Amino acid sequence: MVKWGIAHIFSSHNNTIITVTDITGAETLAKCSGGMVVKSDKDEPSPYAAMVAAQRVAEELKEKGVDSLHIKVRGIGRGRSKSPG
Structure with missing residues (x-):
């Protein structure tokens, strides 16, 4: 049976x-x-x-038997302009 996990990556x-x-x-x-x-x-x-952080997480997951991941990524966006006007 396939064991799934969800990877939440925040950058x-x-x-x-x-x-x-x-x-x-x-x-x-x-x-x-x-x-x-x-x-x-x-x-x-x-x-x-x-x-290196991703490699460490992958090693932990292999030990726990997780073999499939759904990946969710959150990161910085454009945001506001730095110059006024």
Whole structure:
């Protein structure tokens, strides 16, 4: 039987947070962030930190038997213009 999970990926200017829940969203199966895998604060928003965080989450999920994911991504948008007028 296929075990599903939902990967919630939130990316901001300062960090990347990856949380995986079961299909109902009630139980957290694994979580990791860029700040948990790098030593200095300046490296938290880097693509390397996001990649290592994703690898750690994938390893945890393999141990728990999750073999399929539905991915939800939230990130920064255009927002407002920085220049007035």
